Amino acid sequence: MKIGIPIELKNNEYRIGMTPAGVQSLISYGHTVYIQSSAGLGSGYTDNDYILVGAAILSSIEEIYKAAEMIIKVKEPLPEEYDLIQEGQILYTFFHFAASESLTKAMIKQKAVCIAYETIENADRSLPLLTPMSEVAGRMATQQGAKYLEKPQKGAGILLGGVPGVPPSNVIVLGGGVVGTQAAKMAAGLGANVSIFDINLDRLRVLDDLLPANVTTAYSNTYNIDKAIRTAHLIIGAVLIPGAKAPKLITKKMLSKMQSGTVLVDVAVDQGGCFETTHPTTHENPTYLVDGILHYSVANMPGAVPQTSTQALTNATLPHAILIANHGWKTACLNDNSLQKGLNIALGNVTYKGVAEAFDLPYSNPIEILQG
Numbered sequence: 001m002k003i004g005i006p007i008e009l010k011n012n013e014y015r016i017g018m019t020p021a022g023v024q025s026l027i028s029y030g031h032t033v034y035i036q037s038s039a040g041l042g043s044g045y046t047d048n049d050y051i052l053v054g055a056a057i058l059s060s061i062e063e064i065y066k067a068a069e070m071i072i073k074v075k076e077p078l079p080e081e082y083d084l085i086q087e088g089q090i091l092y093t094f095f096h097f098a099a100s101e102s103l104t105k106a107m108i109k110q111k112a113v114c115i116a117y118e119t120i121e122n123a124d125r126s127l128p129l130l131t132p133m134s135e136v137a138g139r140m141a142t143q144q145g146a147k148y149l150e151k152p153q154k155g156a157g158i159l160l161g162g163v164p165g166v167p168p169s170n171v172i173v174l175g176g177g178v179v180g181t182q183a184a185k186m187a188a189g190l191g192a193n194v195s196i197f198d199i200n201l202d203r204l205r206v207l208d209d210l211l212p213a214n215v216t217t218a219y220s221n222t223y224n225i226d227k228a229i230r231t232a233h234l235i236i237g238a239v240l241i242p243g244a245k246a247p248k249l250i251t252k253k254m255l256s257k258m259q260s261g262t263v264l265v266d267v268a269v270d271q272g273g274c275f276e277t278t279h280p281t282t283h284e285n286p287t288y289l290v291d292g293i294l295h296y297s298v299a300n301m302p303g304a305v306p307q308t309s310t311q312a313l314t315n316a317t318l319p320h321a322i323l324i325a326n327h328g329w330k331t332a333c334l335n336d337n338s339l340q341k342g343l344n345i346a347l348g349n350v351t352y353k354g355v356a357e358a359f360d361l362p363y364s365n366p367i368e369i370l371q372g
Contacts, residue, residue, distance in 0.1 A: 001325040004068025007039040010075045012283035014042025014306035017072040022314040024053035043310040087111040096270040098358040111348045119243045120342035132312035136302040138182025141265045145234040156261025161191025175238035237266040237274040243354030245272040260292040269297040
């Protein structure tokens with residue numbers, strides 16, 4: 001199979017879809033890999049690094065899309081890429097369709113085959129391709145929250161862990177999945193008082209045993225959240241419903257109950273955000289104020305640490321990339337139930353229920369498409 005890896009066009013996105021090690025593995029199976037010139041520089045890889053493992057370098061993104069049967073990316077295609085996508089071309093990347101009707105309809109129009117990293121799901125309901133980036137984003141959420149609590153950043157001017165004789169900050173983490181767990185670990189490690197909320201009691205029991213003593217587990221409901229936000233300094237949104245829009249756990253009205261300078265970090269922004277006042281921002285302009293509350297909602301947080309992120313992502317995406325390249329997308333999805341759940345749009349059909357429901361679009365059973 002001919003595989004293309006373009007430069008990421010999203011604002012301050014420095015990751016690349018595959019490391020040289022991953023490219024070498026694909027080539028070892030007899031596949032041809034095209035890399036857009038300079039695509040790896042942000043992650044610390046030169047064109048020569050890719051040439052040494054057998055990749056071919058193409059100068060433009062147009063050449064990459066034209067040459068490839070499968071495109072491997074990190075983030076969703078941007079509007080300037082839509083017309084480059086060929087009918088039947090496989091796009092293997094993060095999509096987060098439920099957060100963007102325009103992207104969804106563009107991929108339907110182009111009749112692309114869209115395999116979304118974020119909905120590939122194992123039998124135990126874990127999300128193997130989303131997990132490494134969730135680990136990065138969860139840790140970064142605390143790191144960025146601590147930074148933006150500083151007064152020059154328009155935060156409350158509080159050190160996350162305090163100092164002897166001065167109490168630490170209060171941190172709320174909404175969601176006890178991978179992002180929330182990593183965020184809570186980081187905040188607790190810095191000495192903050194942490195409360196982590198979830199609706200799954202079994203998960204709360206696990207977290208109660210797993211996390212240190214300065215982390216308190218709490219059942220997530222409107223009453224408990226409303227009470228906790230009044231004394232919080234940092235609130236991290238870490239809610240995920242795979243492939244669907246995130247619920248709005250904090251409304252605009254609730255902001256008036258918070259202390260001025262409280263920081264909200266919404267890691268769920270890719271799925272529409274779990275704060276009503278969330279809108280996507282960039283690493284270039286990451287924050288904005290609403291009623292004295294500082295919001296950080298960068299939609300590609302792991303892109304700021306690309307050397308870590310690209311390696312972690314390739315470790316997770318490569319096995320499925322090899323399956324797709326070796327067997328074609330239909331056979332690969334039929335033979336691998338986890339991969340099949342990643343198929344969101346195929347040849348003009350929406351094949352993932354969460355995406356269809358988000359925009360009231362017709363849903364097609366993926367089996368019918370795969371066997372057709």
